[in-house]
Amino acid sequence: MRQSNTWEIVDQYITECLIPYDSVLEEVLLANKQAGLPPIDVAPNQGKLLNIWVQMKQAKRVLEIGTLGGYSTIWMARALPADGHLVTLELEPRHAEVAQANFVHAGVDHRIELRVGNALDQLAKLEQENTEPFDLIFIDADKPNNPHYLKWALQFSRPGTVIIGDNVVRAGEVVDVHSTDPRIHGVRAFYDMLAAEPSIDATAIQTVGSKGYDGFAIGIVRG
Numbered sequence: 001m002r003q004s005n006t007w008e009i010v011d012q013y014i015t016e017c018l019i020p021y022d023s024v025l026e027e028v029l030l031a032n033k034q035a036g037l038p039p040i041d042v043a044p045n046q047g048k049l050l051n052i053w054v055q056m057k058q059a060k061r062v063l064e065i066g067t068l069g070g071y072s073t074i075w076m077a078r079a080l081p082a083d084g085h086l087v088t089l090e091l092e093p094r095h096a097e098v099a100q101a102n103f104v105h106a107g108v109d110h111r112i113e114l115r116v117g118n119a120l121d122q123l124a125k126l127e128q129e130n131t132e133p134f135d136l137i138f139i140d141a142d143k144p145n146n147p148h149y150l151k152w153a154l155q156f157s158r159p160g161t162v163i164i165g166d167n168v169v170r171a172g173e174v175v176d177v178h179s180t181d182p183r184i185h186g187v188r189a190f191y192d193m194l195a196a197e198p199s200i201d202a203t204a205i206q207t208v209g210s211k212g213y214d215g216f217a218i219g220i221v222r223g
Ligand SMILES: C[S@@+](CC[C@H](N)C(=O)[O-])C[C@H]1O[C@@H](n2cnc3c(N)ncnc32)[C@H](O)[C@@H]1O
Pocket: 040, 041, 042, 065, 066, 067, 068, 069, 070, 071, 072, 073, 089, 090, 091, 092, 095, 117, 118, 119, 120, 140, 141, 142, 145
C-alpha cells in the first residue's frame, strides 16, 4: 500500500470510529465543493481536534484567520458556550458568502462575526476597536504573512491564550533552507518568532492523513 494511501485509510477509520456522521458538516463540505472553493479545509478529525482544544481551554472568545467556507469555524463555534463569540477573517468575498450561508445552515451564525477583507487590515481595525483579548487563536490563512499574524495574535492575547498555526510542515519542505517558496519563508519565520518570543511556550507536531503530510504548531501565552 502506498504510504499516503495508508494515511487516508487510517484517517477514514479514525473518523468512522470517533466522529459520528454529521449531515450538516457533510452539507457544508458539499456546499463548498459546489461553490468551487478549494478543498483546503481541515480534515474532520482535525476539525474535531480544534473543537476539543476550544473545550479544553473553555474558550469564550476565539479568533480565526482564514475562514474559507467556514468548516473549521463551525467545528470551533460548536464548542463555545452560549455567550461565546468567534471572529473569523476572510479575504475573498466569495468564500465569505459561502461561509456565511454555512454558518446559518449550521445554526451557529449568532456566535460568529465574519469580517471580509485583508486580515492585516481587519486585525488593525480590531485593535482600533479595542477588542478584548481572545482565549484561542487559529492562524490558517496566507502563510507568507504568518509572522505578522503571530505578532497580532500575541497582541490580542492574555496569559493562557492558546495560539495554533496550521500547515507548519508542508510535506517536509519546512526544513529546506534554500526554498524560494514565500510560504516556506513565512512558516520558517513563524518558527523563528515562536522560538525567540519569551512570552509564548510552543511546540509543533507533524500530521499525516487525508490532507497529506503537514503539521500544527501550538503555543500558550505565559503568565
Ligand atoms: C486554508 S484556507 C482556510 C481553511 C479553513 N480554516 C478551514 O479549515 O475550513 C485559507 C483561507 O485564507 C484566506 N486568505 C488568504 N489570504 C488572506 C488574507 N490576506 N486575509 C484574509 N484571508 C486570507 C483564503 O482566501 C482562504 O479562504
